[in-house]
Amino acid sequence: MNQMEYFILINGCSFSCSFNEKEKAHRQNRKCDHSYVDFLPGKCWNIAKRGSGIETERIKKFIRGDRRPWLLDSHLYGAKFNKGRMARHAWLECSKGVELTHFIYQIPCPARQSVLAEVSEEEFLQAPMSIEFYTKELIDEVLYKGRGWRDTTVLRQLKNNKSIIFDKQDTYLKKALCEVHKHVNIVRDSWPTIKVIFLRYERTDVPLLSEFCKDWYKTTLSNYCKENNITYIYENNFNTKWFKKRKLTSDGIHLNEAGAKLIADKIKEYL
Numbered sequence: 001m002n003q004m005e006y007f008i009l010i011n012g013c014s015f016s017c018s019f020n021e022k023e024k025a026h027r028q029n030r031k032c033d034h035s036y037v038d039f040l041p042g043k044c045w046n047i048a049k050r051g052s053g054i055e056t057e058r059i060k061k062f063i064r065g066d067r068r069p070w071l072l073d074s075h076l077y078g079a080k081f082n083k084g085r086m087a088r089h090a091w092l093e094c095s096k097g098v099e100l101t102h103f104i105y106q107i108p109c110p111a112r113q114s115v116l117a118e119v120s121e122e123e124f125l126q127a128p129m130s131i132e133f134y135t136k137e138l139i140d141e142v143l144y145k146g147r148g149w150r151d152t153t154v155l156r157q158l159k160n161n162k163s164i165i166f167d168k169q170d171t172y173l174k175k176a177l178c179e180v181h182k183h184v185n186i187v188r189d190s191w192p193t194i195k196v197i198f199l200r201y202e203r204t205d206v207p208l209l210s211e212f213c214k215d216w217y218k219t220t221l222s223n224y225c226k227e228n229n230i231t232y233i234y235e236n237n238f239n240t241k242w243f244k245k246r247k248l249t250s251d252g253i254h255l256n257e258a259g260a261k262l263i264a265d266k267i268k269e270y271l
Contacts, residue, residue, distance in 0.1 A: 006042025006271060007098055011059060011183075012106030014254060015201045016048035033254040039264035041271070042101075053112030054179045055129045056186055063190050100191045102271060105183065106199040110176030110216055111154040111209060121171060129179050158209040166212065173216045177224060184228065197231045197270055201263065204239040205253065231270050238263065 010016055016035055037046045047058045113129045154172055157165045165172075184196060200217050204210045218234065225232035237243075244252045248259030255263065 004101070006040070006102060007100045008040060008042055008044045008102040008104060009062070009100050009187075010037050010040075010044060010046045010048060010104045010106070012048040012104075012199070013052040013108040013112070014048075014050040016046065016106045017050050033250050034257045034260035036255065036260045036264040036267060039261050040267065043098075048106065051112075053108050053129050054110060054176050054183070056179065056182050059183060059186055063186070100194050102195045102197060103187045103191070104197045104199060104267065105180075106201060107180065107217070107221065109155060109203060109209070109213060110173055111158055111212055113154055113172060113175065115152055115154055115157060115165070124171065125175050125178060129175065154212075155209065158212055159206055161208055163208065169212060173213075173220065176216065177220060180221070180224070181228075184230070195231065195271075196229075197233065197267070198225055199233045199263070199267065200235075200238055202239045203253065204241040205244070233266060233270060235266060238266075 014033070016037060017033065035046065035048075037044050037048075045062075047062050049058060052058075114127070116124050116127060119127070154165055187194060187196065198221065200221070202210075202213065202217055204214075222232055222234060224230070240249070240253050243249050243255070243259050248256060248262060250256040
């Protein structure tokens with residue numbers, strides 16, 4: 001790794017998040033997750049969010065410098081900016097002209113998207129990826145009716161062993177890749193010289209979920225990266241089963257300090 005100065009933007013799901021000091025104090029003796037972001041060099045802006053799927057809303061708001069309070073919560077702090085005031089400063093500093101050197105996208109699970117019914121494929125591909133961006137009217141009209149919130153995402157259906165979701169597997173995974181591509185275009189339009197790095201840390205503790213996603217991570221995403229000049233960190237052991245077996249998680253899924261350091265060390269090889 002050379003001596004250049006790093007300005008790194010990170011996005012992803014809970015696998016990239018860590019607790020700030022206020023959250024750690026609140027949890028007291030409970031085990032806390034750690035983020036690889038805490039062990040990366042340079043200045044880091046972490047906009048990862050717990051429960052996030054593959055979506056573009058946060059990156060758009062980050063670029064705009066959106067200051068609404070809900071966007072400045074505990075998810076939005078970097079390794080060098082882990083307090084509320086500093087998080088706001090970091091957010092605004094970056095969105096107002098800092099030339100980022102790297103964008104690290106820990107790709108969330110592609111099954112973390114809404115289940116849609118009775119729409120054309122074109123309409124489906126244009127619909128939001130995440131239910132949090134749906135209006136109540138759209139939820140009532142388009143999502144499966146009468147099934148409750150449990151079955152409104154592909155992830156939930158897979159966790160509930162509903163293999164019927166495989167009937168539209170290709171369409172769901174195509175939609176996930178389309179959203180990834182939108183993400184890349186947004187970042188490169190804002191920072192043309194930025195180095196884009198994808199990170200795969202995959203859930204393998206739910207058999208049906210793993211079966212649904214594994215080829216997408218291993219083949220589809222890999223081919224996309226080759227075609228679009230993106231560095232893809234795909235390590236066979238970067239999955240929840242392997243990390244849990246070696247006591248590298250805090251809860252069987254999310255990283256503990258040792259697990260976070262292991263991933264950070266691998267990322268450093270590609271900076």
